[in-house]
Amino acid sequence: MKILNKVHALNTKDMTNHIKLVLSTLLMTALIMSCSNDDDNNMQNQIDFSGTFAQQDQMGRPAVNTVFVSSSSKDMFNTTIPSQQNAAFQTMFQTNLEGLSPAYANPGDTNALGLDAATFTGLLATDVLNVSLDGTTTFYDGTNVLTGRALADDVITVELLLIFGGEDFSENPGLSNDNVDANDKPFLTSFPYLAAPW
Amino acid sequence: MKNNKLILGIAALTLVGFFMISADHIDAPAVQGGSSDITDFYAFQGEDTNNMVFVANVQGLLSPSATATATFDENVLIEFNIDTTGDNVEDFVIQAIPRDGKMYFFGPTAPTATGLNSAIETMATQSVVDITTYGTSANVATNAGMRFFAGPRDDPFFMDFAQYSAIIGGTATSFNNPGSDTFAGSNVMSVVVEVPKSMIGTSGTINTWVESKRKQ
Numbered sequence: 001m002k003i004l005n006k007v008h009a010l011n012t013k014d015m016t017n018h019i020k021l022v023l024s025t026l027l028m029t030a031l032i033m034s035c036s037n038d039d040d041n042n043m044q045n046q047i048d049f050s051g052t053f054a055q056q057d058q059m060g061r062p063a064v065n066t067v068f069v070s071s072s073s074k075d076m077f078n079t080t081i082p083s084q085q086n087a088a089f090q091t092m093f094q095t096n097l098e099g100l101s102p103a104y105a106n107p108g109d110t111n112a113l114g115l116d117a118a119t120f121t122g123l124l125a126t127d128v129l130n131v132s133l134d135g136t137t138t139f140y141d142g143t144n145v146l147t148g149r150a151l152a153d154d155v156i157t158v159e160l161l162l163i164f165g166g167e168d169f170s171e172n173p174g175l176s177n178d179n180v181d182a183n184d185k186p187f188l189t190s191f192p193y194l195a196a197p198w
Numbered sequence: 199m200k201n202n203k204l205i206l207g208i209a210a211l212t213l214v215g216f217f218m219i220s221a222d223h224i225d226a227p228a229v230q231g232g233s234s235d236i237t238d239f240y241a242f243q244g245e246d247t248n249n250m251v252f253v254a255n256v257q258g259l260l261s262p263s264a265t266a267t268a269t270f271d272e273n274v275l276i277e278f279n280i281d282t283t284g285d286n287v288e289d290f291v292i293q294a295i296p297r298d299g300k301m302y303f304f305g306p307t308a309p310t311a312t313g314l315n316s317a318i319e320t321m322a323t324q325s326v327v328d329i330t331t332y333g334t335s336a337n338v339a340t341n342a343g344m345r346f347f348a349g350p351r352d353d354p355f356f357m358d359f360a361q362y363s364a365i366i367g368g369t370a371t372s373f374n375n376p377g378s379d380t381f382a383g384s385n386v387m388s389v390v391v392e393v394p395k396s397m398i399g400t401s402g403t404i405n406t407w408v409e410s411k412r413k414q
Binding site: 047048049050051052053054055056057058059060062063064065066074075077078079081082083126127128129130131132133134135136137138147148149150151154155156174175177178179180181182183184185187189190191192193194195196197198 | 221222225226227228229234235236238239240241242243244245247250251253260262265274275277281285286287295297298302312313314315316317318320332335336338345347350351352354355356357358361362365371372373374375376377378379381382383384385388390392395398399400401402403404405406407408409410411412413414
């Protein structure tokens with residue numbers, strides 16, 4: 001019985017190898033045939049990466065274009081390179097910030113970072129995300145400010161606090177926190193970090 | 199329930215008529231709802247703290263059923279930009295472009311030209327990952343010390359957008375407590391890259407942003 005089993009196993013193995021051989025032969029044939037119509041036998045070079053790609057959207061910090069750019073200028077903001085954004089948009093940002101938030105209504109008003117409307121919008125108008133190479137990366141964690149953006153950072157509440165919260169985060173409490181503090185799924189500790197889709 | 203919330207959120211968006219939604223989702227007329235619409239950008243230190251992770255999300259507000267058929271657009275280049283010198287001009291780019299079910303990556307590399315128009319930097323380090331399909335576990339590729347992912351993910355963004363819209367629209371005067379996450383139950387198409395920090399600088403602060411660029 002044991003011997004019979006062994007024979008049977010051998011036959012199965014032979015059969016498997018035979019199938020593998022047939023499959024690989026078929027695969028080789030398919031590869032050769034698909035290459036045969038091309039002068040270049042390097043399959044990799046058949047992928048077309050040519051052409052010019054023109055900018056349509058860009059983003060550094062969250063919600064900047066959404067909140068601070070006037071409707072008619074949103075496409076223009078997306079196609080202005082960051083090094084030219086301050087000159088083109090800081091004034092608009094300041095006007096929109098002052099229109100949106102009573103926390104900057106009086107002369108000398110600042111947010112909790114000590115920035116008045118002009119300096120705060122001067123920072124935001126250049127829409128890049130500042131990222132530290134040296135340690136903690138967070139939009140704001142109570143200690144570190146603008147050293148990156150982690151998945152769990154409550155960026156909207158941070159921005160609402162800086163827009164509406166005044167010098168000590170106490171002004172306009174009904175507007176400075178949306179009271180949604182976390183994602184609807186836990187993030188992963190390892191790559192790719194984002195949760196699987198619903 | 200989650201889907202109902204999403205539908206309500208979309209309905210609110212339509213009614214209010216604002217583009218004021220989320221981190222960058224449908225932020226501007228030319229890109230809203232299209233394949234080049236960036237919804238979010240993240241940059242953070244990796245699980246291995248010698249590494250930096252970049253995340254670009256596009257095509258927001260995908261319902262689970264829409265996610266199953268969502269694809270990356272082969273005419274849209276996603277480009278991570280990195281300025282190491284403080285002038286807000288990119289010194290390195292990492293490019294991602296899909297071809298036939300795979301996402302190809304080039305870089306990090308000094309771009310041939312900076313600014314609004316790009317060519318694909320085919321002479322740079324090339325990496326590739328099979329785009330993960332909906333309902334399967336994440337495909338992760340590694341090359342030259344880097345990790346790569348492309349495919350659908352839960353939208354990591356959270357916000358009570360509906361109430362924000364009501365406030366901006368003048369029908370409410372404050373947020374609710376607790377609030378309601380308008381983005382609960384919705385997905386995005388994600389590109390995730392993890393690179394050794396040594397490839398993009400030494401120490402200090404870098405400035406980063408992501409761009410979507412369409413083939414002309």
